[in-house]
Amino acid sequence: PYFGYARQDRKAAPRVPITAKLVADMFETAGIDRVVTIDLHAGQIQGFFDIPVDNLYGAIIFEEYIRSKNLSNPVIASPDIGGVARARYFAEKLGLDMVIVDKRREKANESEVMNIIGDVAGKDIIMIDDMVDTAGTMVKAAAALKKRGATSVMACATHGVLSGNAYENINNGELDELVISNTLVLRGQSDKVKVLSVAPLFAEVIRRVYHNESVNSLFS
Known part of the structure; x- marks a missing residue:
């Protein structure tokens, strides 16, 4: 799943390996003839x-949970420019407006928020991303949105x-809640972190693949 x-x-720099391609080649050399995964960091990895690759959307598992929150004035946000397409898909699925956080990354695992594109005053913001590392x-x-x-x-x-000081960042920061899936085993716990299971989604996809049924209909 991850x-x-x-x-x-x-x-991204000279003499840097494209390791995602190496891993893909290793899978195929090992004899795998189909891959099912969820929220690839970059769609072009497919x-x-x-061989066929099914790249599922995390929005499928988050949608029901978001609706259950009954937020009074929800708005979808992309935490960076690169995640706009993912956030837009989620916004359209829930019928919500979208804003963008424009940031500049100085070096790996460090970022600086620069600007908010859109109106967020009085809104309940739902940020959408494929992964959270140090948070x-x-x-x-x-903090910028608030x-x-x-x-x-x-x-x-x-x-x-x-990884790193992620739990410290979450517990001491302005983020009210972080919702993630169980694609990775967590190394800690936090009252602000909610974990949802991807098992039912993957089970349904495996069933559909086995019976030659449509996987695409899950996205609609």
């Missing part, structure tokens, strides 16, 4: 394979890597 090395999907981006974005007048800020991220 595709390792997914963030190493391009040459093109690294010469630095999420926490800084939450500074602009947001009532509450929750985040939904499919893969909870939560």
Whole structure:
């Protein structure tokens, strides 16, 4: 469910390996003839394979939970420019407006929030991302959103890597709630972290693949 090395999907600097392609080649060499995963960090990783790849959306498991919150004035937010397509899909699925947090990353695992694109005053913000690592981006974005007048800020991220001082950042930051899935085993606990299971979704996809039924209908 979690595709390792997914963030190493391009040459961001000279002599840097594209390890996501290497992992894809290793899978195929081992004899795998189909891959089912969820929220690849970059959609183009599907093109690294010469076999069918089903890249599921985390929005499928988060949708019901978001609706159950009964937020008074919800708005979807993308924590960076790169996640706009993912956030837009979620916003359209829930019939909500969308805002964007524009940030500049100085170096790996460090980010600086620069600007908020859209009106967030008096809104309940739901940030959408594919993964949360140190949670630095999420926490800084939450602080910027509340500074602009947001009532509450929750985040939904499919893969909870939560490395380094992630739990400290979450517990001490402005983020009200972090919702993740169980694609990775958590190394700690926090009252602010809610974990949802992807098992029913993957089970349904496996059943559909086995019976040659449509997987695409899950996205609609």
